[in-house]
Structure formats: C-alpha cells, structure tokens
Amino acid sequence: MSEVPQLELRGVAKSYEGGRVRALRGVDLVVARGESLAIVGPSGSGKSTLLAVLGTLERPDAGEVLLAGRSVWSAGSDLAAVRALELGFVFQLYNLVPVLSARENVELALHGRVAARAERRRRALDWLERLGLGDRAEARASVLSGGERQRVALARALVNDPPLLLADEPTGALDRASGQHLLAELRQLVRERGKTLVLVTHDPAVAEACDRRARLVDGAFA
Amino acid sequence: MSLALRNLSRRPLRSSLALCGVAIGVAAYVALVSIADGFVVTLTRIGQLGQPDLVVQTRGVVDPILSAIPEPVLIELRADPALAEVDTYATHVARQRAQPFFLVFGLAAGGASWRSCRIEEGAAPRTGEREVLIGRLAAERLEVALGGELEASGGALRVCGIFSSTNALLAGSAVTTAEQHHALFPDRPLAQLAFLHFAPQIDRRAWRARFEERHATLQTLEPSRFTDAYPELDLGRQLARAVSWIACLAAAIGVLNTMMMNVLERTREIGTLLAIGWTRARVLRMILAEGLVLALLGGAAGLALGALGAQITVAWLDWVLVTAQLRTRTLLEGGALALVLGVLGSLVPALRAARLAPSEALRYE
Numbered sequence: 001m002s003e004v005p006q007l008e009l010r011g012v013a014k015s016y017e018g019g020r021v022r023a024l025r026g027v028d029l030v031v032a033r034g035e036s037l038a039i040v041g042p043s044g045s046g047k048s049t050l051l052a053v054l055g056t057l058e059r060p061d062a063g064e065v066l067l068a069g070r071s072v073w074s075a076g077s078d079l080a081a082v083r084a085l086e087l088g089f090v091f092q093l094y095n096l097v098p099v100l101s102a103r104e105n106v107e108l109a110l111h112g113r114v115a116a117r118a119e120r121r122r123r124a125l126d127w128l129e130r131l132g133l134g135d136r137a138e139a140r141a142s143v144l145s146g147g148e149r150q151r152v153a154l155a156r157a158l159v160n161d162p163p164l165l166l167a168d169e170p171t172g173a174l175d176r177a178s179g180q181h182l183l184a185e186l187r188q189l190v191r192e193r194g195k196t197l198v199l200v201t202h203d204p205a206v207a208e209a210c211d212r213r214a215r216l217v218d219g220a221f222a
Numbered sequence: 223m224s225l226a227l228r229n230l231s232r233r234p235l236r237s238s239l240a241l242c243g244v245a246i247g248v249a250a251y252v253a254l255v256s257i258a259d260g261f262v263v264t265l266t267r268i269g270q271l272g273q274p275d276l277v278v279q280t281r282g283v284v285d286p287i288l289s290a291i292p293e294p295v296l297i298e299l300r301a302d303p304a305l306a307e308v309d310t311y312a313t314h315v316a317r318q319r320a321q322p323f324f325l326v327f328g329l330a331a332g333g334a335s336w337r338s339c340r341i342e343e344g345a346a347p348r349t350g351e352r353e354v355l356i357g358r359l360a361a362e363r364l365e366v367a368l369g370g371e372l373e374a375s376g377g378a379l380r381v382c383g384i385f386s387s388t389n390a391l392l393a394g395s396a397v398t399t400a401e402q403h404h405a406l407f408p409d410r411p412l413a414q415l416a417f418l419h420f421a422p423q424i425d426r427r428a429w430r431a432r433f434e435e436r437h438a439t440l441q442t443l444e445p446s447r448f449t450d451a452y453p454e455l456d457l458g459r460q461l462a463r464a465v466s467w468i469a470c471l472a473a474a475i476g477v478l479n480t481m482m483m484n485v486l487e488r489t490r491e492i493g494t495l496l497a498i499g500w501t502r503a504r505v506l507r508m509i510l511a512e513g514l515v516l517a518l519l520g521g522a523a524g525l526a527l528g529a530l531g532a533q534i535t536v537a538w539l540d541w542v543l544v545t546a547q548l549r550t551r552t553l554l555e556g557g558a559l560a561l562v563l564g565v566l567g568s569l570v571p572a573l574r575a576a577r578l579a580p581s582e583a584l585r586y587e
Contacts, residue, residue, distance in 0.1 A: 057584070
C-alpha cells in the first residue's frame with residue numbers, strides 16, 4: 001500500500017468576480033511527504049491563489065484539498081487548528097508584528113495552543129537559536145534586517161512543528177546572500193526534519209533548489 | 223494586556239486622544255453626579271435639623287419650600303403629650319451677590335435647631351427689628367462682619383450676631399426666630415416643616431398612623447429619608463447623568479474611531495494571525511482587549527479627574543448649597559461606564575477584524 005501523500009489537490013477550481021476571473025481551473029496535485037515543490041509561472045497565473053487554497057485561506061469553488069489524506073473543508077474541520085498545527089506559512093514580506101520582539105513574534109503561533117507562558121518562551125527561543133537568532137531574540141522586529149526578519153518568520157512557521165511548509169516568494173524581499181542563506185536553511189530543514197515544502201517563486205535558482213518544479217499557466221499546470 | 227498596550231503604543235497620539243475622551247466622559251459623570259449627590263446631602267441636612275425623630279410636611283410637595291404647616295396643627299402638636307418637643311422651620315431664599323441661593327431660616331425660638339446655633343459674636347435678633355444671625359461659614363464666604371448687611375426682599379437685614387453650628391447647612395445660612403421670619407417675609411408661613419421629638423416609650427408607628435389619618439393633607443417622613451419625598455432631586459441626578467452621557471457618547475465615538483483605524487491599518491497583520499492559526503474568537507478578544515485597556519486607563523484618569531473636578535467646581539462656585547459628595551457607588555459606576563465605553567467602542571472593530579477573510583486581509587495594501 002502506497003504512502004498517503006502529505007498534500008493532494010483533486011480538481012481544484014477557484015474563480016473571482018462572479019466567475020469572470022478563473023484563477024484555478026481544475027488543478028490536480030500530489031506532493032509526497034518530505035518532498036519540496038516549487039510552483040513557478042508568470043504573474044497572474046494563479047500561483048498565489050493556489051498557495052492560499054493549499055493553506056486553507058481560500059475555499060475552492062470545486063474540488064478537494066487533502067492534507068495527509070484528510071479533506072480540510074469537510075464538515076467539522078477545525079481550520080484554525082489545521083493552520084496552526086499542520087501548516088507553516090512563510091510570507092514574502094515576513095508579516096511580523098513590528099512592535100513585538102523576535103521571540104514574541106514566534107510565540108504568536110503558540111497562542112491558544114500552548115497555555116504555559118514559560119513553555120511558549122522556551123519553544124520560541126529554541127527555534128530562534130536553531131536559526132542563528134538567539135542573540136536577537138529580544139530585539140524588536142522593526143529593527144531586524146530583512147534576512148533576520150525572514151528567519152524569525154521561518155521560526156514562527158516552524159514552532160508548532162507542522163509537517164507542511166508553505167512559502168510565498170520567501171527570498172523575494174532579500175538580497176542575494178540572505179536569500180541563499182535562507183534557502184539553504186529551508187532545504188536543510190526539509191531534509192533533516194522530513195518537512196514537506198511548497199513554495200511559490202519567480203526565482204529560477206530557488207526553483208532549482210527544490211526536488212520538483214510545477215509550472216502554472218492560466219490557472220492550470222502546464 | 224501586554225500585547226494590547228504594545229499595539230496601542232504604535233499610534234501614541236491617536237491612542238492618547240481616545241484615552242482623553244474616555245477620561246473626560248467618566249470625569250464628567252463622576253463630577254456631575256457627585257455635585258448632584260452633594261446637593262441631596264445638603265438638603266437632607268434640613269431634615270436633620272435638631273436631630274428629630276420625625277418630620278411633618280405638606281403631603282406631595284416637590285420642595286420643602288412649598289410646604290406649610292397650618293397653625294392649628296402646630297398648636298395641636300405642641301399640646302400632644304406624646305411629643306417631647308416640636309421644632310419648626312421656615313426659609314426664605316435671600317439672593318446675595320456671591321450666593322444666589324442664600325437661605326434665611328426662621329427657627330422656633332428655643333427649639334432644638336435654635337439651640338444648635340451657638341452665638342459667638344453679637345446677640346440674638348431683637349423682636350421687630352430687621353436683624354438676623356449669620357453662620358460663621360456664611361460670614362466668611364460673604365465677607366460679612368457683625369453689623370454688616372444682607373440683601374433681602376423688603377429691605378436689607380442687619381447682621382446682629384455670628385453663630386457656629388455643627389450643621390453645615392445652618393452654618394452656611396442666616397437664622398432668626400420663626401415669628402421674626404414671618405414678620406420679615408410675610409409670604410412665608412410660620413412653619414414649613416415641623417420636627418418632632420417623641421417622649422419616651424411612645425409607639426411611634428401608631429402615632430404616625432393616627433396623625434396621618436387625622437391630617438390627610440400632611441405627611442410624616444423619617445429624617446434620614448427626608449429627600450426621598452422630593453422627586454426634583456432625582457431629576458437633578460438624572461440630568462447630571464444625561465449631560466455626562468453626551469460626553470460619554472463622544473468618548474465612545476473616539477474609541478470606535480481609534481479602534482477602527484487600528485484594525486484597518488493592521489488588516490494584513492490580522493490576516494497573518496488568522497493564517498498562522500489564530501481563531502476568530504482570539505482575534506476578537508485581542509481587539510476588545512485593546513479597547514478595554516484604553517477604557518481602563520482612561521477610566522482611571524477620569525475617576526481621579528472627576529473627583530478633583532467636582533471639588534474644583536464646588537470651590538469655584540463657592541455656594542453653600544452646592545457641595546460634592548463623592549460616593550463609592552459613583553466611582554464604581556464611573557468605572558463600569560469606562561468599561562462599557564471600551565466594549566462599545568471596540569466591539570464593531572473587533573467583529574470586523576474577526577470576520578476578515580485571511581486571504582483578502584493578506585493582500586490588503
């Protein structure tokens with residue numbers, strides 16, 4: 001019996017403006033556990049919509065989204081728990097809370113999941129240490145460099161230890177050196193901790209670093 | 223709490239203005255209600271002149287000044303062996319430049335109220351003369367010395383003596399005998415109120431029932447509940463509340479505006495929180511907490527400001543009848559009002575934040 005894929009899309013369609021804009025047209029996709037997939041494609045091809053659907057942020061008009069074999073939009077599904085425990089998001093512009101410290105930003109992902117403040121703090125610091133930000137843990141997000149911010153965002157995405165990481169242009173706002181450094185960390189995490197990674201990118205170098213690439217054109221894989 | 227404070231600190235000016243709005247609303251409430259309550263306390267002292275057991279007045283009057291005890295009833299009361307003493311009071315408002323509600327009391331000569339006035343300078347008023355005794359507090363406030371004059375309808379009143387009294391209302395007024403008062407102000411009755419002191423071992427309840435049965439136009443009141451008979455006092459309280467509610471409405475709009483702007487500016491951030499697993503209820507609580515922190519800080523400032531404002535207003539007006547009575551209940555109501563302002567002002571923004579579609583919020587520019 002074959003292993004249940006980490007992520008599976010079956011005939012997913014999504015349109016906007018009353019059906020006039022068809023962002024996704026019956027997309028099928030299977031991503032195995034521990035696999036890294038780069039979704040590439042021109043602007044407006046539906047990459048961001050696809051990532052939003054994968055991350056349960058958008059409900060598809062048709063089709064199914066399965067995480068580890070379970071349909072995320074089935075009745076009774078706790079979407080907040082799915083987002084917290086099964087998915088980790090990394091955004092192009094980091095999306096940190098500027099008035100909070102690096103540690104507090106990471107702890108945000110644990111609110112409502114880990115009741116004890118000390119445990120939240122320990123886990124956040126642990127991830128910041130692993131990503132080389134131990135000495136910047138108490139610095140406000142607003143004073144961190146772009147590379148540091150993205151690593152904080154990565155720590156936030158990983159602190160609940162989700163099996164699937166979703167990244168939207170994770171190196172898009174970084175300089176080349178910081179981007180390569182972050183990419184190396186992502187690859188290491190995928191390899192060492194068995195994470196599944198799906199990222200959207202315009203950067204061929206980032207796409208090349210993934211196990212597989214899928215090109216999206218006009219809402220369908222080419 | 224810490225997160226709420228940190229979020230509010232992002233826009234210090236905006237948050238401070240909303241906080242000031244809450245503080246002003248709460249302060250207006252506390253100050254106005256305290257002054258209204260102070261007025262009630264002042265009038266309650268009328269019913270406690272001479273510390274009687276019971277007060278008699280005309281049934282249903284809305285102000286003691288409108289009451290009149292008929293002379294036959296006074297004679298009957300004074301002849302009643304169940305009563306150890308019958309004291310009376312009549313009053314006239316003699317407008318002074320600095321005291322628009324300056325009171326001149328006519329007290330039963332030798333009665334308990336009269337005896338409570340200890341003459342420190344000068345002598346008692348002479349019969350047939352336009353003379354009054356003035357309380358020490360009133361003499362200081364009006365800057366009137368022995369031999370000085372007070373304005374009154376029908377001609378000036380000469381101050382023949384200065385007295386001290388433990389009753390603040392009397393100390394801030396002028397007094398003369400009931401007969402002299404009636405002669406000076408013929409439109410005033412000899413007695414507006416009668417203060418009854420029972421003889422020992424009298425069944426007061428039975429006496430009251432018999433009295434009210436015989437005199438349907440009169441009613442008896444417990445001195446401590448004297449002001450309950452005057453609906454106008456409650457009107458004063460309600461008016462104070464109504465005026466302060468206008469300030470509170472403005473404060474609620476201030477909080478609402480601040481929180482709406484905060485939510486709007488942080489749309490993408492709220493989208494991020496939803497994307498990383500925050501429940502909508504948690505987002506709702508976060509925004510409500512910010513509104514409540516604003517309200518709590520503003521409320522605390524408002525309570526202090528209101529207490530101070532009431533004292534400053536009373537001191538500025540410098541009227542004997544206007545005092546401030548800061549009650550624990552008023553402070554608790556002020557605190558509760560602040561919380562209501564916080565919830566009202568942040569509920570709509572919090573609901574809006576909690577209902578955001580995460581993908582749209584993340585795209586928000």
